[in-house]
Amino acid sequence: xxxxxxxxxxxxxxxxxxxxxxxxxxxxxxxxxxxxxxxxxxxxxxxxxxxxxxxxxxxxxxxxxxxxxxxxxxxxxxxxxxxxxxxxxxxxxxxxxxxxxxxxxxxxxxxxxxxxxxxxxxxxxxxxxxxxxxxxxxxxxxxxxxxxxxxxxxxxxxxxxxxxxxxxxxxxxxxxxxxxxxxxxxxxxxxxxxxxxxxxxxxxxxxxxxxxxxxxxxxxxxxxxxxxxxxxxxxxxxxxxxxxxxxxxxxxxxxxxxxxxxxxxxxxxxx
Ligand code: ATP
Numbered sequence: 001x002x003x004x005x006x007x008x009x010x011x012x013x014x015x016x017x018x019x020x021x022x023x024x025x026x027x028x029x030x031x032x033x034x035x036x037x038x039x040x041x042x043x044x045x046x047x048x049x050x051x052x053x054x055x056x057x058x059x060x061x062x063x064x065x066x067x068x069x070x071x072x073x074x075x076x077x078x079x080x081x082x083x084x085x086x087x088x089x090x091x092x093x094x095x096x097x098x099x100x101x102x103x104x105x106x107x108x109x110x111x112x113x114x115x116x117x118x119x120x121x122x123x124x125x126x127x128x129x130x131x132x133x134x135x136x137x138x139x140x141x142x143x144x145x146x147x148x149x150x151x152x153x154x155x156x157x158x159x160x161x162x163x164x165x166x167x168x169x170x171x172x173x174x175x176x177x178x179x180x181x182x183x184x185x186x187x188x189x190x191x192x193x194x195x196x197x198x199x200x201x202x203x204x205x206x207x208x209x210x211x212x213x214x215x216x217x218x219x220x221x222x223x224x225x226x227x228x229x230x231x232x233x234x235x236x237x238x239x240x241x242x243x244x245x246x247x248x249x250x251x252x253x254x255x256x257x258x259x260x261x262x263x264x265x266x267x268x269x270x271x
Contacts, residue, residue, distance in 0.1 A: 009077035009108040014068035020199030020225070021192040022062055025182050029053055029070050032180050033157055037074060037110070040154050050149060052158035054118070054178040056165040057185040060226025063161040066184065067114045076157065077111040079104060083121030087138070094134050095141040102145040110155035118160040118178075119167040127167075139169045146177050188221035196225050200232045207265040215269045235268035 019026060032053055036042075055063040064080075071078040079101065086097040105111045115121060125136045149156055160178050162168065172178050186192075193216035201212065219228070243261045 007079075009079040009105065009111055011075055012068040012072050012078045014065060014072050016069050016073050017202060018199055019062055019065055019069050020196035021187065022066060022184060025055075025066065025184055026069075028180070028182055029055075029066060029159075030073065033070055033076075033112070034074050036154050050154075050157075050176060051180045052146065052160065052178040053180045053182060054160045054162070054165065054173070055182050055184050056162050057183050058224065059163055060224040061184045061186060062225045063184050064114070064116060065225070067112070067159045067161065070159075071112045071114075075110070076155075077105075077108040078114060079108065079111055080114045080116060081121075083115065083117035083119065086121060087134070091134075094138045098138060098141045098145060102148070105156055112157040112159055115158065115160040117162065118172075119162045119164045122169050122172050123167050124169045125171075139172070143171055143177070146172075186222055186224050190216040190219075192216075193219050193223055193228060196228045197232070200229060201264070204232075204236065205260065205263050207263050210264065210266045210269075215266070218269075231269060234270065235264050236262065238268040238270075239264040 016026070032051055036050065055066065057063065068078060070076075081101055086094055086101070088094045088097060101113060105113045122139045122142055123135060125139050146158060149158070158178065160172075165181070168178075173181070190213065194213045197212040197216055206212075215231075219231070223231075239262045243263070246261075
């Protein structure tokens with residue numbers, strides 16, 4: 001019976017420096033997760049309900065990346081679930097999948113559960129075709145689990161991501177649930193793209209003539225982090241191809257070009 005396939009949660013290896021151009025959001029999300037961990041005595045009071053973070057905005061802007069980076073930074077295990085994966089046609093299975101997720105996270109504390117495509121897991125109740133059916137029960141189960149967190153330990157966090165916050169069940173956004181809404185969007189500034197380029201090429205050997213700002217200026221203003229990723233992957237490919245050729249011509253050297261021999265030049269970035 002096709003239960004949700006859950007991997008083993010582990011600390012990701014996305015570094016803080018891998019996330020470019022989202023300084024403000026980075027600061028807020030880090031505070032939200034890190035402060036309660038560092039100052040448990042201040043945050044364990046019943047007076048203060050915990051906060052789940054909801055990252056919203058267009059696709060490819062770094063929501064998943066950011067969630068992983070904060071888990072890495074705070075040494076938290078990371079359990080990622082895509083909304084549609086949990087939905088099962090068998091009666092009662094979807095709610096059980098939701099319970100299983102939280103159970104798994106509890107046994108992997110300290111842990112963050114990342115709900116990608118949250119809108120498909122928790123649409124406004126009564127809105128789906130099978131009103132009162134499976135989706136409504138999934139939302140209710142999710143709320144029960146989230147509310148259960150506050151009585152539990154301080155080291156279990158929830159981060160949601162969605163492109164359509166307007167579709168979510170509004171009960172999900174109440175205090176103590178996903179009540180910290182952070183917009184992750186695209187910025188038309190060239191300096192925003194330059195910072196993402198810098199983050200993504202930080203392990204590349206760039207030719208000294210490469211100006212990431214001028215690459216950024218040549219990109220369309222609506223370019224997302226994911227678009228820049230594709231651009232950088234292409235640039236690396238061009239450079240790698242060239243370095244393999246160089247090695248073929250220079251027969252006095254070994255035929256194996258290694259990653260250290262790949263020098264990315266400005267013309268490799270074809271924007
Ligand atoms: P979706 O809504 O489609 O899930 P998302 O906002 O979660 O999108 P990510 O999966 O985080 O987007 O981004 C896709 C890829 O694009 C990342 O793995 C990364 O390589 C790159 N990327 C996106 N945003 C950034 C950023 N701000 N800095 C560095 N790389 C980025």
